[in-house]
Amino acid sequence: AQKITQTQPGMFVQEKEAVTLDCTYDTSDPSYGLFWYKQPSSGEMIFLIYQGSYDQQNATEGRYSLNFQKARKSANLVISASQLGDSAMYFCAMREFNTDKLIFGTGTRLQVFP
Amino acid sequence: GAGVSQTPSNKVTEKGKYVELRCDPISGHTALYWYRQSLGQGPEFLIYFQGTGAADDSGLPNDRFFAVRPEGSVSTLKIQRTERGDSAVYLCASSSGRGLGTEAFFGQGTRLTVV
Numbered sequence: 702a703q704k705i706t707q708t709q710p711g712m713f714v715q716e717k718e719a720v721t722l723d724c725t726y727d728t729s730d731p732s733y734g735l736f737w738y739k740q741p742s743s744g745e746m747i748f749l750i751y752q753g754s755y756d757q758q759n760a761t762e763g764r765y766s767l768n769f770q771k772a773r774k775s776a777n778l779v780i781s782a783s784q785l786g787d788s789a790m791y792f793c794a795m796r797e798f799n800t801d802k803l804i805f806g807t808g809t810r811l812q813v814f815p
Numbered sequence: 816g817a818g819v820s821q822t823p824s825n826k827v828t829e830k831g832k833y834v835e836l837r838c839d840p841i842s843g844h845t846a847l848y849w850y851r852q853s854l855g856q857g858p859e860f861l862i863y864f865q866g867t868g869a870a871d872d873s874g875l876p877n878d879r880f881f882a883v884r885p886e887g888s889v890s891t892l893k894i895q896r897t898e899r900g901d902s903a904v905y906l907c908a909s910s911s912g913r914g915l916g917t918e919a920f921f922g923q924g925t926r927l928t929v930v
Contacts, residue, residue, distance in 0.1 A: 705857075707857075732915065733915065734915035734916050736918075736919075744904065744923060744924055745921065745923060746858075746906070746908070746921035748918050748919070748920075751916050751918070753915055753916055754915075792857050792858070796915055798915055800871060801846070801863065801865070801870065801871075801913055802860060802863055802871050802873075803848060803860070803863075803908075803919055804860050805850070805857040805858045805859075805860075806857050807856060807857045808855075808856070808857045
């Protein structure tokens with residue numbers, strides 16, 4: 702069954718440091734996509750980064766990179782040079798090719814301190 | 816409009832009443848999703864439309880919940896005989912179609928409070 706697990710309810714990081722947010726997934730579909738979204742306290746969902754199951758290289762978008770380890774079924778988000786504005790909830794999500802259904806994990810609350 | 820629009824932004828209703836939540840997706844987007852998000856939780860999948868038809872409604876919690884998208888654009892989530900446990904933020908998202916990497920764009924949500 703399609704499932705996303707985020708085991709870190711909360712994380713703290715000092716400004717300018719890097720932080721890794723964990724995500725593991727489960728699927729029987731060989732073709733799938735993995736997403737990370739940011740949700741600030743304002744409530745909007747902001748797309749950050751995408752990784753396809755057949756992509757050979759890890760995705761990067763500015764300060765965001767995705768550490769994709771297919772055999773371990775993990776898709777961790779790495780945020781480099783953290784900024785105070787990065788404080789938010791972060792959600793990992795997956796879409797299976799066969800179902801096209803996009804499901805989310807429970808999220809990690811990241812707090813960046815000066 | 817430029818983004819996904821959800822109305823109302825807030826809805827307070829009495830237990831047992833019927834409510835309708837509206838989602839206006841980005842123009843031309845064929846895929847539309849409804850999610851329910853409780854405080855401190857991730858978005859919980861409810862239903863997914865591809866065009867006018869519900870491609871997957873496996874997330875609807877019970878038969879009090881129903882959603883339609885009659886013309887393949889605007890969608891309405893309908894909740895009958897509301898219960899206090901239905902209180903949550905209801906999120907709508909749309910995307911331009913099938914495709915693993917197709918980004919889903921979210922609305923600001925409707926905060927439903929059942930008193």
